[in-house]
Amino acid sequence: MFKVLKSGFYSTIQDNGRFGYRKYGVPISGAMDLYSSQFANALLGNKNDAAVLEMTMLGGAFQFSKPSLIAISGAYMNPKLNEKVIRQNTVFKVKTSDILRFGQVTKGFRTYMAVKGGLKSDFVLESRSQYSPITKFRSISKGDILNYNDYDNEFIESNVSVKYNASILSDKTLEVYTGAEFNLLSNNQKELLLNMELRVSKQNNRMAYQLEPLFSNAFAPMITSPVLPGTVQLTPKGNLIVLMRDCQTTGGYPRVLQLTERAINILSQKTTGNTLKIRLKDR
Amino acid sequence: MDYSLKYFQYNEHSILIEWPAIIDENILKSILNFKNSIQKKYIKQKVEVINSYNSILIIYNFTIDSVNDKFLELKSLYEAQKSILDFQSSIWEIPVCYNRKFGEDLDGFSKEKGLEIPELIKLHSEQIYTVFFIGFLPGFLYLGGLYNKLHLDRKATPNLNVKKGSVAIGGQQTGIYPQDSPGGWHIIGRTPIELFNANVNPPCFIESGDKIKFKPIDKSEYIDINERITKSSFQLKPVKKNV
Numbered sequence: 001m002f003k004v005l006k007s008g009f010y011s012t013i014q015d016n017g018r019f020g021y022r023k024y025g026v027p028i029s030g031a032m033d034l035y036s037s038q039f040a041n042a043l044l045g046n047k048n049d050a051a052v053l054e055m056t057m058l059g060g061a062f063q064f065s066k067p068s069l070i071a072i073s074g075a076y077m078n079p080k081l082n083e084k085v086i087r088q089n090t091v092f093k094v095k096t097s098d099i100l101r102f103g104q105v106t107k108g109f110r111t112y113m114a115v116k117g118g119l120k121s122d123f124v125l126e127s128r129s130q131y132s133p134i135t136k137f138r139s140i141s142k143g144d145i146l147n148y149n150d151y152d153n154e155f156i157e158s159n160v161s162v163k164y165n166a167s168i169l170s171d172k173t174l175e176v177y178t179g180a181e182f183n184l185l186s187n188n189q190k191e192l193l194l195n196m197e198l199r200v201s202k203q204n205n206r207m208a209y210q211l212e213p214l215f216s217n218a219f220a221p222m223i224t225s226p227v228l229p230g231t232v233q234l235t236p237k238g239n240l241i242v243l244m245r246d247c248q249t250t251g252g253y254p255r256v257l258q259l260t261e262r263a264i265n266i267l268s269q270k271t272t273g274n275t276l277k278i279r280l281k282d283r
Numbered sequence: 284m285d286y287s288l289k290y291f292q293y294n295e296h297s298i299l300i301e302w303p304a305i306i307d308e309n310i311l312k313s314i315l316n317f318k319n320s321i322q323k324k325y326i327k328q329k330v331e332v333i334n335s336y337n338s339i340l341i342i343y344n345f346t347i348d349s350v351n352d353k354f355l356e357l358k359s360l361y362e363a364q365k366s367i368l369d370f371q372s373s374i375w376e377i378p379v380c381y382n383r384k385f386g387e388d389l390d391g392f393s394k395e396k397g398l399e400i401p402e403l404i405k406l407h408s409e410q411i412y413t414v415f416f417i418g419f420l421p422g423f424l425y426l427g428g429l430y431n432k433l434h435l436d437r438k439a440t441p442n443l444n445v446k447k448g449s450v451a452i453g454g455q456q457t458g459i460y461p462q463d464s465p466g467g468w469h470i471i472g473r474t475p476i477e478l479f480n481a482n483v484n485p486p487c488f489i490e491s492g493d494k495i496k497f498k499p500i501d502k503s504e505y506i507d508i509n510e511r512i513t514k515s516s517f518q519l520k521p522v523k524k525n526v
Contacts, residue, residue, distance in 0.1 A: 019344065023333045024479065024487040025421045025461075124481050133462055134421065134481045180291055180299055223304045224418065224425065226333055226340040228297060250335055250418030250425075258294050283292055283350065 001065055004144040008060035008102065012130040012139045012206075013121050013146070016049040021125050022249045028229065029129035030245050032110050032206060032268035034261070035168050036074035040114035042162065043071040043091050050118025051128040053140070055111045057271065059102020060140075062113075064094045066150035069116040073164060075108025075269060089164035108169040108269040120147040131246055172274075174263035175281040179232060181254035184219060193256065198240070198276045200267075206246040209267055211276070214238030219254050227251040230259035242267060285365060286313055290357065292350045293340060300357065302337040306427055310337055311415055312368070315492045320364040321357070334491055335416050336425070372492040373521035377459070377474050379408070379450050379497045380505040385473035388438075392452070392469045396435060406430050407457065407471065408497040416491045422461030422479025424489060429457045441467035448473045450497065472497075475509040476519055488519065496522070 014037065017030025031037035031054055038048040053060075059077035072079055072088045079086050080101045086092055094100065102111065121128045124135050132138035140146070185193065193215060203210035215238045226249065227233070233241045233253035242259060243251070244267070259267065260281060270276065289301040300317070302310045314334050321332050321341060331342040347353055381404045383389055393400050412426040419425075429452065437453045445451070445466040450459050453468030460466060461478040474497075479487050489495065500508070511517035 019329065020331055021486065022331055022342075023417060023491065024485065025417045025419060025423050026481075026486070027421075125484065125486060177292070177294060180293065180301075223306070223336050225335045225338055226299070226418075228294065228340070228342070230294060248419055249333065250416070261295055 001145050001147045002062045002100075003065065004140055004142055004146065005061040005063055005099070006101075007140050007142050007144075008055045009058035010056040010139055011060050012054050013051050013119055014054045014129045015051040015118075015127055017129050017245065018125050018127040018134075022226075025249050026125060026134060027131060027246045027249065029127065029131045029134075029206075031112065031129075032245050033074055033112070033168065033265040035165070035265040036110070036269075037112040037114070039089065039162075039164055040071040040073040040112045041118070043073070043089065044069055044114055044116045046114060046116065046118055050114065051121060052112045052114040053119065053146070055102060055113070057105050057109060059105075059111055061099060061101040062146075064098045064100070065096055066148070067093065067095050067152045068148055069151055070094050070100070071114045073112050073114075075105045075111045075169065077102040077105050077111045079111075109271045110268055115148040116151040117149045120149065168262075168265050169269050171266050173277045173279050174266060175260045176232070176257040176263060176278050177260065177281055177283060179255035179257045180225070181219075181222065181234075182256050184254055185217075185256065189215075189217065194278060194280055196278070198278065200270050200272055200274045200276070202272050204270075204272060206244055208244055208247060209242045209270070211240040211242060215240055221252045222254055224250050224252045225255070227255065228258070230261070230264045231255050232257035232259065244268070286310070288361065290354045292347070295346045296343045298341045298343075298347070298350070298353060298357070300339045300341070304337050306336050306415070308413060308427070311413065311492065312370075313365070314339055315370045315372075316364060316368060317361055318491075319370045320360055324360060333416070335418065370492060371524065372490070372494065374411070374494040374496065374523040375489060375519065376496050376498045376522050377476055377519075378500040378504065378508060379472045379474045380500050380502055381407075381450075381472035382502060384502075385446075385449070385505075386471040387442075388451075388469040389471050392435060392471060396433070398432070403433070403471070404499055406433055407452075408499050410496070412457070412495050414489055414491055414493045414495060417487060417489070420461055420464060421481070422487045424458060424478070424495070426457055426495065429455060433457070435469060437467040438469060441465050442470070445470060446473065448475060448477075450474060473505070475505050475512055477512060493521075 014031040017028040198211040201210040231243045291299045293299045329344040412428040415425045450472040451468035451470045
């Protein structure tokens, strides 16, 4: 296991989320940037839904009490093992009492730390993803003990053949599909929306990212309908709200656009003030 | 009833099927029937099928190769099942204690609507409501069937902490808060029944298409049921199962 010496700004345990419970109103949850979380798992030869630690903006500090293998992917938070800088997107060994520290993010917004075999917290509705009140705690805290199976064998490097695609962190274009209510927009509005320069507002978290500026419209709220992560809702006030992994299962605002899975991962690595363009993807 | 449906690719791995955008029991029946056939068809695959008032969203756990093939497959499935009624539903009786302690807005509501409290309780509890779907919060039921006489716009200022189990009215809807949460509806009572429990599977005993009825209980019954729930010796049973 390892002990949380510092939790960082907002760190949660995440896997690929809860599949099959949306009919009861349960959000899917799961890692915000699934590309990076699954990359870290792949490096270790884990299943792609093994539970990882997701750190946001400022990373934590952790002390290991059993040997294992670790991989870090996603945003760069200057990871140091026993005060020595280590590389991301590679596998390294940790020994008993080693301390792994992360700092302030310098590139991207969310970092994933995977452990050989995955974190072993309790399953709730077939997933370890933290989401309150489905799980008792919404995030990890200082002093928490996280379990994993110890692993003391050498790692066979040949497992790793893929290269981390860092464009997930640097891309500024979100590819989108037209949303179910896209055609409520006039041709001018469509043109405007698809060519706007958008900015991430202060309202951004695991539930939703609000984008600026306001997009004026005369839409009435509509009949409550299903939504998914990546659904872009347009409110009567003109807010563009991109729903993210912890979003509600239904919503009552017109769904003007739908982000591709890759675009959700890209947006997850953005923070307040970052600018973005959107590009319509052919179906 | 035969509806002309709209098929739409929602994203890489999801398809949205839409009925006319109205809240209607016949549409719900058509939706649930089709949903049932879709679930049966995909029983061996990991596929999520959810519905709302006028749509079904099918979420596959793989990327759709040819969406036109999927549309054709679904269209022929719809044609094959549309004349057969085939889904199960249950009727549940939810005990509710309507009093001033649990229903902090009872007095205000009664004044605003010009209805005496006993009349209000009678109207609210004699109706049979239809569960259209569950959404918004885990275990939150979207219910249809509230009498016009009980429609009242949401409160201008939401209550920051509505207690779990609170039974409330907002606009043309009535509902039960499945967990402590902020909310702008008028609270008229509380049920001791847990609508959602993440530690059991399924976490919610009610499903889309079920019916519910509220049964007025007094405070001592509320306390009794509440204690039995705490000791896990209370299990709500459906009043009736429709097949």
